[in-house]
Amino acid sequence: MSEATDAVAADRALKARHRAMWAMGDYPSVASHVIPEAGAQLVKECGVQRGDSVLDIAAGAGNAAIPAALAGADVVACDLTPELLEIGRQVAAVRGVGLDWQEADAEHLPFADGEFDIVMSCFGIMFAPHHQAAADEMVRVCRPGGTIGMSNWTPQGFIGRMFAAMKPYAPPPPPGASPPPLWGDEEHVYELLGDRVTDVEARRRTVRVDAFPQPGSFRTFFKTCYGPTIAVYRSLGEDSDRAAALDRELDELAEEHTRDGVMEWEFLLLTAHRTA
Template sequence: MTADVNDPAARARRMWGLADYSALADRLAPASEQLATTLPDPPGRVLDLAAGTGTLAVLAAGRGATVDAADLSPRMVELGRDRTHRLAVAWHEMDAEDLAFDDGAFDAVLSSFGMIFAPRPERVLEQVRRVLPPGGRLAFTAWTPAGFMGEMALRMREWLPQPAGAADPGEWGREEVVHGRLAEAGFTDVRVRPTSLPWHFDSGPAMTQFFRAHSPSHHAAAAALGDRADAMFAAIEQLGAPDGGPVRVDAEYLLVTATAAERTGR
């Protein structure tokens, strides 16, 4: 546990193995379906980056892609491999900041609410650009800071500040940040489309029960806070259901696509 303090990758590897993520992955599936529609025809070889349990990998394989799925968490890789064992999906336990693939190995890189959680965005984009040839496609989704998920993350940070050495994932949800980062990393034709995902629960406590059971970040926060966790979740319930009734929110996120540009110089 002590080794995690100064190692963001170790913290993430441990955290993403917590909770029963499959039910949360099902809730996020519509975003993965959107990402799958961005694939070229034919799709060629595709990398599902920070793949979770493989929802996007399954969809890409269903479109005829040969898929490599990479995730930092051994537990996610185990679940994903079990889920896709009959499909053309190869699984890798791998850090998004250190991809062990050849230059230009993929026709497309996709990431559904995944690579945005890597602590060093510039390093992730450097790696993604490296494994794409000129003309290769990048597509990913990111929660907006002003949307429900961004606001919830902000509430959680009132109890647990952002870990040292890790960038704020919410910055990926700012259009100007996305354009700047992708241009700097060697991408062109950047397109950003705001969209949303429904988060509907019968009540605030039902939402809390779901997140505590199925969200690794909420599970880890509850464990770290101990007796203070109930107060944090009460604040989240107030955000989702101010009147104490059912939770009916549409969580805004960005669907981002970009093309790997020709390299200039050496």
Template sequence: MTIDRELQDIARRTWSAGNWDKVADFIGNAGPRLLDALDVSAGMTLLDVGAGSGGSVAIPAALRGLDVTATDLVPDHFDAGRQRAAQVGVSLDWVEADALDLPFEDESFDRVTSTFGHMFAPDHARAASELVRVCKPGGRIGLACWSPQGTIGRFFALTGEFLPPPPPGFVPPVAWGSEQYVRELLAPYGLDLAFQELLNTFIDESPQHYEDFMFANFGPLVTAVEALGERADEFRAANLALYDDINQATDGTLRYEGQYLQTIAVKPT
């Protein structure tokens, strides 16, 4: 397999910026929901792709007695992950890996998961093939991906308005949040597919506090500001306006729903 090293380096720099471990606390409920839908049980092997610091799926799975391997393109996240795991008394394997070239044998895992991780790999078809390849026959793949029509989709679209145009053939990560797109992407593998539209609730003390936090800690925003130079203030103002627009709270705090698609795929035996 040939990996585009330039794209890989860009992704590594992007997700190394800021502090993903802090941001991950906002999406902590998606992982346990996914594990419930995957019908996991103690003793199963589970691979979590794009695990970050493991708080969403990897560590909750280990707490349920699964044998967990957590991978990420950015191994810097693993120190925080090990601390999280130690605090709750579990251990798991941490492996630096690209979602486009997973360093595991075919049919190695009972369950394969990714929550808002693999969707950012630049080659969607190849990422899909890797998820399927490492899953055992009869095993299950569970994915959680932001929906293009939801609030997080709007956030990424806004960011795209300020940055240079993507390369030809680019498919946005939030395409993974479209049921029809995922059906077409996974069609070659004969998987039994089930989908559910779900919401992740974001709560913070105010829109301004949330913006300050995200621009300090969320890698794509940190690197976008660095790239925008004099337009950074305009970009921040546009983001704050978006947060104000989607805010459901009326008391000065922030509360909004992030729509995402949960996909459960069963690999044929």
């Protein structure tokens, strides 16, 4: 095979692993029970209005896409993992709102240049392994003058530190892949978007999490529901000592961030307009 063919095959294999990882557990429960207001907050910050054409990248089960549709926008929710999209369809049907659900890779979006008024992502695009490719696609499909908005966990916040704690226990990342929490660093995102955007507003916010008041409850929930955490534990196989060590690290991290049964998880909320 040629070098180009090898690269395509490697990318397909990588995306298949990502797809399988996010199909593990129950991510919709994370979105709906742990951070239920995050999607609606991003929709508000993006100024979504009736009649806007909106793309939600790495939409999962629609925690931002569904609020955008409820605001009257014409919404496309795309994600790499069809299992999450199917759950989103069911939730949208219960809530009585229609939107278009499409399986798509954030790094290779199947949409036309400038197709959408608003392009957003709520804790989603940050998990695309090749940050520049995903950022390029996000800008490309937004119309000139349109809005780009995203919420991403910061490296210094709780989720960023959780990924740092799991890293020594996980298999090495594939060549060219970047850590997801880098999307929560303002300078990194500025470099990704470059001079293709203007009116950039980056604000560090926190989400209040009161779902884990008991010691060990965060770790137990994420080991059951959160794909990246499940994947790291599975990679340890029968190594019970390393699994126990990771248990301790996650419990200590959660305890450090819990006050009176409440955690504060920091994220970066960024909005911008595509240059004309």
